Amino acid sequence: MKVKNPMTLLRDMAEEQLTETTRALGGAQQQLQQAVAQHEQLQHYEQEYQQSLRQGMMDSGMSVADLVNHQSFILSLKQVVKQQEGHVDACGKAVDQVKENWLQNKQRLNAFETLIDRRAAAQALVQSRHEQKLMDEFAQRAGQKRERL
Template identity: 35%
Template sequence: MAKTSPLNTLADLAQNDTDTAARELGRLQGQRTQAEQQLAALTQYRQEYRARMQALMQNGMPSARCHDFSQFLDSLDAAIRQQTEALAKAESQLLAGRANWQKQKQRLNSFDTLIARAESREQQIAARREQRATDEYAARLSRQQVGSGHNQ
């Protein structure tokens, strides 16, 4: 299908939609990765801070300082919960983005299949047309040879 058809136009639009969905999927994957890294960093920091607190408590620490450590650990726990929710949201958005990309890709594949079928039909029609022309030419030659054989 060398000429531009409505099917080609739809396929081009589907390709654009698929490309857009792929870019969005990449962006969502980046957000999810970032959320996961932030959660890991917070969790590691909390573990290190708690270990430091325990070491200081073993050596004896004033209760006011212990209270400060405890409050900071509580705020780290709240940040970890919040980051866990952010990660869950990022994963949910990633799944939705992946589903959208798959839907767009399937739509594009459908148009590609329809275009391939149309091209195949056009090729079959052209081949039949060429075969008819060849058959007619051969029949004409045969008639001419038969006609010229009678004249001799």
């Protein structure tokens, strides 16, 4: 079994961490989308209920008890909408935090890949110089053999 280069091992670990962070980012974005959609539904429902209250008052009038019930329900809806706004904000902050972690992990992976590429390039240069030296020595020996003959 071949022993892995430590830098390659670190790159692989950084890649796994980036994959996990990518999954977490997807989950956080999905939660945010769901929270936004629920917030929009609640706002729409509140608007419909207010419109229903206005329509009921204009059409045939309402009893005081019905008016109080409608207004109370609308206030409850407003509170729920406000709570949902807080949830949307919290989800947005969570997405921002995970996105920041993702960027850090991506930069770390890129750094390892750059170091590995530089090392490979340096090794290739050393190998090329070594091969050139061998070729020069071979050519020199061949030239010396020709001179002897």
